[in-house]
Amino acid sequence: MLGNRAARGGGIAANRTGGAASHCTVVRNTASETGCGVYAAGGTSSRRPTFTSCIIRANVANDWAVDSAVDPRFVHCNLNPDPGGVNTVTDDPRLIFQWRLRADSPCIDAGTAADHDDLDGEPAWDHPSYEPAGGTTRDIGADEFVDADADRMADAWESEHFGSAANRDGTGDGDGDGLADADEYHWGTHPGATDTDGDRMRDGDEVLADTDPAHEDSFLGFVSVTATSSAVQLVWRGGTRVAQYLEARSALLGQEGGWVRLSTYLPPTPITNVYTGDLGSTPHRYYRIAIGE
Numbered sequence: 001m002l003g004n005r006a007a008r009g010g011g012i013a014a015n016r017t018g019g020a021a022s023h024c025t026v027v028r029n030t031a032s033e034t035g036c037g038v039y040a041a042g043g044t045s046s047r048r049p050t051f052t053s054c055i056i057r058a059n060v061a062n063d064w065a066v067d068s069a070v071d072p073r074f075v076h077c078n079l080n081p082d083p084g085g086v087n088t089v090t091d092d093p094r095l096i097f098q099w100r101l102r103a104d105s106p107c108i109d110a111g112t113a114a115d116h117d118d119l120d121g122e123p124a125w126d127h128p129s130y131e132p133a134g135g136t137t138r139d140i141g142a143d144e145f146v147d148a149d150a151d152r153m154a155d156a157w158e159s160e161h162f163g164s165a166a167n168r169d170g171t172g173d174g175d176g177d178g179l180a181d182a183d184e185y186h187w188g189t190h191p192g193a194t195d196t197d198g199d200r201m202r203d204g205d206e207v208l209a210d211t212d213p214a215h216e217d218s219f220l221g222f223v224s225v226t227a228t229s230s231a232v233q234l235v236w237r238g239g240t241r242v243a244q245y246l247e248a249r250s251a252l253l254g255q256e257g258g259w260v261r262l263s264t265y266l267p268p269t270p271i272t273n274v275y276t277g278d279l280g281s282t283p284h285r286y287y288r289i290a291i292g293e
């Protein structure tokens with residue numbers, strides 16, 4: 001359920017009808033009144049709506065809402081806050097690639113059995129590192145994370161990009177962007193594109209800088225430079241969890257001065273940062289943002 005709109009229950013509305021939803025992923029929906037993901041109202045105990053193994057997250061505002069007189073059942077669902085359901089998982093579901101599961105998703109092997117395959121046509125699959133083992137437990141949501149060769153890359157994704165799930169082990173970096181194949185899956189980037197989001201930063205550099213390699217509005221770089229005859233104001237964007245250093249020098253070539261550190265910004269750093277400084281008597285000055293521990 002993706003990108004729907006309603007007055008109540010943008011993704012799913014259960015209104016005096018009971019009904020059941022199983023292994024759905026309900027994301028990016030909106031509602032003009034309440035319950036952007038799910039709204040349940042008016043059911044009696046015999047006709048109360050039931051949501052089983054559903055991910056109800058990342059909707060425009062509140063993911064779920066219920067009428068105070070109704071007692072819907074949420075069983076093995078991923079949503080936050082917990083509506084008082086059975087075995088609710090409130091941790092971030094870690095969704096990537098059109099709402100598939102990442103290898104470290106808490107939804108893996110945390111759902112209930114289903115009588116149908118997942119949205120890629122894959123059957124239930126038990127991840128060997130997750131409990132309970134040895135059963136037919138499905139993952140929560142519409143996707144089943146199937147990684148039979150245990151390289152942290154979903155096998156369907158491997159087949160799509162590498163022709164087969166057996167061709168790569170996750171450690172290679174075929175596009176040379178500093179991000180190994182398994183990390184490309186983890187971050188939601190393309191293993192054959194050096195700058196997946198087109199913001200002029202390589203995928204691997206974005207991970208080092210703590211910016212999002214899959215979103216073009218997240219990057220490390222200057223966004224404006226304003227200078228008068230004596231002062232300069234620099235505005236840049238970046239991540240939040242890596243130290244940033246503003247450095248300057250008077251010439252790019254030759255030995256005429258090296259990079260001089262002007263300011264240090266320790267984490268957590270703001271997404272948008274501003275520096276205002278004195279230009280002094282130097283006719284030219286070059287600036288850069290460096291990152292480090």
Ligand SMILES: [Ca+2]
Nearest residue numbers: 147153154155
């Ligand atoms: Ca795999």
Ligand SMILES: [Ca+2]
Nearest residue numbers: 173175177179
């Ligand atoms: Ca790569």
Ligand SMILES: [Ca+2]
Nearest residue numbers: 195197199201
């Ligand atoms: Ca980029």
Ligand SMILES: [Ca+2]
Nearest residue numbers: 212213215218
């Ligand atoms: Ca980016």
